[in-house]
Amino acid sequence: PKEYIKPVEEGIREAMEGGVVAGYPLVDISVKLVDGSYHDVDSSEMAFKIAGSMGFKDGCRKAGPILLEPIMKAEVVVPEEYMSNVIGDINSRRARILGMEPRSGTQVISAEVPLAEMFGYSTDLRSATQGRASYAMEFHHYAPIPAKLSEEIIAKSKVA
Known part of the structure; x- marks a missing residue:
């Protein structure tokens, strides 16, 4: 029945907020409710909300979710004499250098x-x-977090 669609949706939204990997929320998700059944006596909005949440979590686990991290586009203006220090520091931060161009002495x-x-x-x-x-x-x-870092984050979330 149509009155149970909204509770299923609510269950899914709550599951998205709680995440399935290390408790981080899920973003950019599309969910399609294909079919369902109910029982005249035992069905309730709460039961459908729980079913929506459980079904979503189960589907996510089967999909093999990964952790993503925000990637920033950075522009650093550096005097020539400090280039090697700055490039070394940027590289140590897991950066991907896209290019360098001269601009009025820098x-x-x-x-x-x-x-x-x-x-x-x-x-x-x-x-x-x-x-x-x-x-x-x-x-x-957003980009996938390297596997080693992802494993560390997930391990820490299980301890906390």
Whole structure:
């Protein structure tokens, strides 16, 4: 019956918020309710909400979900004499350098870097360049977290 579609939807939404991998919410999901049955006496909105949640979690586990992380597009403006230090630091942050171009006595480094690796970057960049470099970043896309890091995150979530 149509009155049970909304509770199924609610169960699915709650399951998405709680996640199936390390408790992180799921995003960009499409769910299609294909079929269902009910019992005149035993069916209730709560039963369908629970069924929706359980069915969704089961389907997600079978699909093999992965953890994603935000990847930022970063642009670092660096005086020439500090290039090697800055490139070394960016590489240590799991960045992918997209290119470098000269701009009025400096070099502009374009890179994609995981947001998790950028915490404290402003301080590190100032220290490495005597305050002469600057950077800007913006969200670019989500990408799978490397398997080793993903395993560590999942293991920590099970302990907590």
